[in-house]
Every structure is written in C-alpha cells, then in structure tokens.
Amino acid sequence: MIGRLNHIAIAVPDLAVAVATYRDQLGAQVGAPQALPEHGVTVVFIDTGNTKVELLEPLGAGSPIAGFLEKNPAGGMHHICFEVPDIAAAVSRLVSGGARVLGDGQPRTGAHGNPVVFLHPKDFSGTLIELEQVRG
Numbered sequence: 001m002i003g004r005l006n007h008i009a010i011a012v013p014d015l016a017v018a019v020a021t022y023r024d025q026l027g028a029q030v031g032a033p034q035a036l037p038e039h040g041v042t043v044v045f046i047d048t049g050n051t052k053v054e055l056l057e058p059l060g061a062g063s064p065i066a067g068f069l070e071k072n073p074a075g076g077m078h079h080i081c082f083e084v085p086d087i088a089a090a091v092s093r094l095v096s097g098g099a100r101v102l103g104d105g106q107p108r109t110g111a112h113g114n115p116v117v118f119l120h121p122k123d124f125s126g127t128l129i130e131l132e133q134v135r136g
C-alpha cells in the first residue's frame with residue numbers, strides 16, 4: 001500500500017531561522033514559505049532529489065503542532081509522509097485493521113494539493129504518519 005517517502009517533516013519554533021540554517025549551513029535549495037491556515041502551519045519544502053524535507057512552524061491559535069513544540073521547544077522530527085495511490089482505499093483498510101485516522105477521518109487537501117490523512121502516532125511505533133494520495 002505505501003509507496004515513496006514523500007517527505008519528512010520537522011517542526012520548528014522559527015521557520016526563518018530554520019530555513020536560513022538549511023540554506024546557509026547545509027547548502028539546501030529551499031522553497032518559498034507557504035502559509036496554510038487550514039492546517040495551522042506555515043511550511044517550506046526542501047527538495048533533496050530522493051524525497052523532501054518539510055519545515056513547519058505554527059500558524060495561528062490552535063495549531064496542531066503547538067503541543068509538540070511545547071514538549072520540544074528547539075523543534076524536532078514531527079511526521080513522515082508516505083505516498084499511496086488511493087487514499088480512500090488506504091483509509092478503509094487501515095480503519096478495518098484498527099488504526100485511528102486523526103480528525104474526522106476524512107482526507108483533506110495537503111500542501112501539494114493532494115488529499116492527505118494523518119494516523120495516530122500511538123498506533124505506529126510513536127510516529128505520526130501522514131498519507132498523501134499521489135496517482136500514477
């Protein structure tokens with residue numbers, strides 16, 4: 001079911017600082033910030049050729065990553081995103097297998113314009129997993 005690793009997400013307290021670190025110290029090709037109020041984050045993607053790094057900082061009150069940053073004030077690995085060809089089929093298989101899909105369980109549009117869902121970290125070895133539908 002899961003395919004390519006689409007991205008590894010790192011939650012950061014200050015996106016501009018993290019972007020400058022990746023760009024200036026690691027020589028990364030950094031993208032432009034994308035404010036995504038519907039997700040409560042602002043993100044910058046770094047394309048490494050074989051996958052992407054998603055740097056994200058909280059946006060607005062009630063950001064879903066605020067709790068994580070309270071526990072990890074310097075930031076840290078937040079989630080990994082796998083590609084799936086059919087997110088509805090993936091959700092159906094996971095839910096029937098007892099996994100918890102976060103939120104209302106319905107896919108939402110992610111940063112790449114594709115449907116995404118998140119799976120509860122407690123069901124996957126303490127790792128927050130995002131699934132993104134990428135066809136073909």
Ligand SMILES: CC[C@@H](C(=O)O)C(=O)SCCNC(=O)CCNC(=O)[C@H](O)C(C)(C)COP(=O)(O)OP(=O)(O)OC[C@H]1O[C@@H](n2cnc3c(N)ncnc32)[C@H](O)[C@@H]1OP(=O)(O)O
Pocket residue numbers: 009036039041043054056064065067068077078079081102103109110111112116118120121122126127128130
């Ligand atoms: C940009 C769009 C999109 C994309 O296209 O790429 C994105 O990536 S958006 C990214 C931001 N959105 C989300 O992360 C949505 C899904 N996340 C959530 O709904 C919440 O973060 C959460 C997983 C429910 C956690 O919320 P929190 O407020 O921290 O709740 P709890 O404190 O109750 O946490 C429960 C439990 O889970 C542990 N936890 C929390 N976050 C993580 C994590 N990132 N990785 C692993 N474990 C995590 C937390 O420590 C709690 O554990 P216990 O303390 O042992 O109970």
Ligand SMILES: [Co+2]
Pocket residue numbers: 007009054079081130
């Ligand atoms: Co993500």
